[in-house]
Amino acid sequence: MIRYYPEKIIILDDARVRDSIITKNILSAVEGRNISVSYFCEEKIAAMIQDAKKLENSYGEGKKTLLITANRGEFLKKCPGTNDYICCDYYIIDFAQNCPMECTYCILQAYLNNPFMVVYANIEDLFAELNSRLFADPHKKYRIGTGEFTDSLALEHLSEYSKILMDYFSDKPQFIIEFKSKTDYVKTFTNRSGARRNVIISYSMNAANVNRFEELKTATIEERLIAAAECVKAGYKITLHFDPIIDYDDFETEMALTVELIFKYLKPRDILYISLGAFRFIPALAEIIALRFPKSRIIYNEFIKGYDKKSRYFRFKREKLFASVIxxxxxxxxxxxxxxxxxxxxxxxxxxxxxxxxxxxxxxxxTLYDKCRNCFKAI
Amino acid sequence: MLEDIQYQYLSIPLSGLNQADEDNRISIPADYAQLEKSISETGLISPLIVCASGAGYKVICGFKRLDILKKIKPGAPVKCLVTDPLPPADQLALNIAENISSRELNPVEAANAIAKLSAFYGRGEIIEKFLPAMNIQKSEYAYNKYISLASLGRRAKEFTASGRIPLAAAFQIVKFSCSEQEMFLNVIEACRMGANLIVETAQLVFETSMQYGVCAGEILTRAGCESIISNADLTPNQKTEEIRRALHSLKRPMYESAMARFRELAAEFDSRKISLNPFAYFEKDEISVKFNITSIKDLETKIAALERLKESRLAAEFLKNNGGHGDGARKEGKAGR
Structure with missing residues (x-):
């Protein structure tokens, strides 16, 4: 898989960002490359974002710029659920936004209002917030991920954010931290002695042909599984997420190929859990997919409006898809x-x-938390 | 610069105009009843704009007027403003400027104008300079939409230009081939569909064709549109309903199949005037039961019917804890691809 390097880097001219270890890591990682680096005030950056939004294919073009800035809102967020559908009570650290990969179905295309790749470098603010919030309820079983508004590892070769987060959580085993990715980047986990016992490495899975035609610029399923196997070798546990499961040509055969591949590289005991979620989308995303990926047919199917107002497959169709994967x-x-x-x-x-x-x-x-903890204790 | 152009007033016989040269034409040949009436009654008020070209003159502005004059005054000379020879890009820009100074371009004219401009100007310049002048949103999105519209078939262009099909529907059917556009136009004409229904039907046909990976014509054929619209026993409203039902069955086969199964099993309760309906899209294992009671005897009848419901195949297949979970419906329902 080709690693992401921006064409230019814009840095918020603020001491919390300028002097951050994240900024230093990124600048050090791009040293010697022909990448322009500029420091700007907040107003200027806001204007640049507005200009970038006007570009043809702003979503694709915007990714060529990496913005290192400060998160002024909350870092720790609860994964939003909906009544009537069961959610897994998951928490997210919002450390970066946008993704250099190009999955046709990606919700970020409709969700983000800034086309740049963004990394929040005010890491001391992040730690202060985690310190104050995570310990407020000692009984709360936190499972925390970083792969909601970005891919957890897509910029890891530049920022080493996950490595820093792992270090932060290393003396806090009661919190489970999950790095979710479509990359094959493993150095963070294999280049250190002893696996962290509260760290899960997680990979998105999909039918082989969906991976080929709808998950552009990502690692192949096999590359991800080779990476997962390396993580297992380094002592980590794996989780897999089949989400979105898409009703695609030769679904059963192509999905079976992926599942076969999973167990070629991993044993059942290496995998803590597997989640299954069927493709769902808001109307704005359908428009974007039709425009950006006119060859993709994923938005044309038998959909209904779910309780969350998103389009999702008709129930019996979802049931058939899930049953096949299970x-x-x-x-x-x-x-x-x-x-x-x-x-x-x-x-x-x-x-x-x-x-x-x-x-x-x-x-x-x-249930998921206990499964992780029991497994970690047994190691 | 357009403002520096010098004009000379001349009366030119029709034979002196290069009528076959439509490089600058953005209007579509059609029935211009109002303009024809005006020219018949008061003559040509606004002269055509032409430029010398070879042995004759090339028309820059006034194609509609020329169409009418050819029809109603074929022997009469035409009042023209003649310019010196102009570069093609300036001719087109002049035509567009002349048109938008006096009226709003219809969507097809705007599309034709944008498509022709794209031969001389870059996309960015057209978006920045020409789209706002034509009252079109200044965006890449609008540019692409209008460029696509220029490839509509002739009849579809006429329908769009005259407002007989809404722009939103035109943007859908431009993805169809010309013969498929014809089929679609025949359907909406036969059904006398209103604007909203036309848009909905166009979208339904396009989405279903994408869903099955076949062309729009195939979907119209599978829905039996040809035989429905030629059925003399049906009113336009009935034809519309038939076609919508057929298209929806294609679009959501599993749902339609489950509904058919539900209706079949619920039918035995119809005679007792008990209305049974599934939860929306069968998302929950719930059945809504509705009835009115008019007497104690009627109540007893309804209670007896409900007792039967408990043991019915409907309950077994569509309520939980019966081991069924709509198995019948699911076996029937085939994936739509």
Whole structure:
């Protein structure tokens, strides 16, 4: 997989950003490359963002610029759920926004209002917030990820953000931290002695042809799994996310190929859990996909409006897709070592295909947390 | 510069104008009843603008007027303002400027203008300079949309220019081939569809064609549109309903199949005047039951019917804890691709 390097770097001229270890890491990583670096005040950067939004294909073009700035809002956010669909009570550290990869279905295309690649360098503010919020409820079972508004590892070769976060959480084993990625970057995990016992490396999975045609500029499924196997070798546990599962040509065969590949590189005991979520989207995203990826047909299917107002496949179609993936996994995970759960699905779906539906988001979150903790204790 | 152009007033016989040269034409040949009436009654008030070209004159502005004059005054000379020879880009710009100074271009004219401008100007210049002048949003998105519109078939252009199909529908059917556009126009004419229905139908046909990976014509054929519109026993409204039903069945086959199964099993309760409906899109294992009671005896009848519901195949297939979970419906429902 080709690693991302920006054409130019814009840095907020603020001591918290300028002097940050994140900024220093990035500048050191791009040294010797023909990349322009400029420092600007907030107003100037805001104007540059507005200009970039006017560009043809602003979403694609904007990624050529890496903006290192400060996050003035909250870093720690709860993953938004919806009543009536069961959520896994997940938390996110908003450390960066946007992604250099080009998945046709990516929600960030409709969600972000800034086309630049953004990294928040005010890491001392992040730590201060985590210190004050994470310990407020000692009973809270936190599973925290960084791969919601960006890919956790897409900029790791530049910023080493995940490495820094791992160091922060190294003496806080009660918190589970998950790095979710479509890359094959592993140095952060393999270049250190001893795996962190509260760290999970997580990979997005999809049917082989979806990976080929809809996940552009990402690592292939096999590259991700080779990376996962290296992480396992270094002592880490893996989680896998089949999300979005897309009703695609030769779905069962192509999905079976991916599942076969998973168990070529990983054993069931290496995998803590697997989540399944079917493709869903807001109307604005459909327009963007039609415009940016006119060859993609993923937005044309039998969709309904879900409780969350997003388009999603008709229930019985989702059920068929999920059943196919679960059956494929079960062929290899004969002892049911892997916890399988749904992302944003109805109790009806749980009852039809998995064990009894959790009574609440906290119950599901707790189950997943306990699975991780028990596994880490056993290592 | 357009403002520096010098004009000379001349009366030129029709034969002196290069009528076959339509390089600068942005209007579509059509029935201009109002303009024709005006020219018949008061003659040509605004002269054509032409420039010397070879042995004759090339028309820059006034193609509609020329169409009418050829029809109603074929022998009469035409009042013209003659310019010195101009570069093609200036001729086109002059035509557009002349048109927008007196009226608003219809969407097809705007599309034709943009498409022709693109031979002389860059995309950015057209967006910045010409789109606002034509009252079109200054954006890449609008530019692409209008450029696509220029490739509509002739009849579809006429429908769009005259407002018989809304612009939103035109943007959909431009993705169809010319013969498919014809099929679509035949459908909406036969059904006498209103604007909203035309847009909805165009979108439905396009999305379904993408869903199945086939052309729009194939979808119109699979929906049986040809036989529906030629059925003399149906009113336009009934034709519309039939076509919508057929297109929706293609668009959401699993849902339609589940609904058909539900209706089939619920039918036995119709005679007891009990209305049974599934939860929206079957997202929940719930059935909505509605009935009115008029007497104690009627109540007893309804209670007996509900008792039967408990043991019915409908409950077994569409309520939870029966091991069914709509299996029948699901077996019927095939993925739409």
């Amino acid at each position: 059956d494929s996994i079960k062929k290899y995970d004969t002892a049911s070592e892997i916890e399988i759960y749904f992302c944003m699905e109805s109790p009806e779906m749980w009852n039809a295909l998995l064990k009894k539906a959790p009574r609440s988001d906290e119950e599901l979150g707790g």
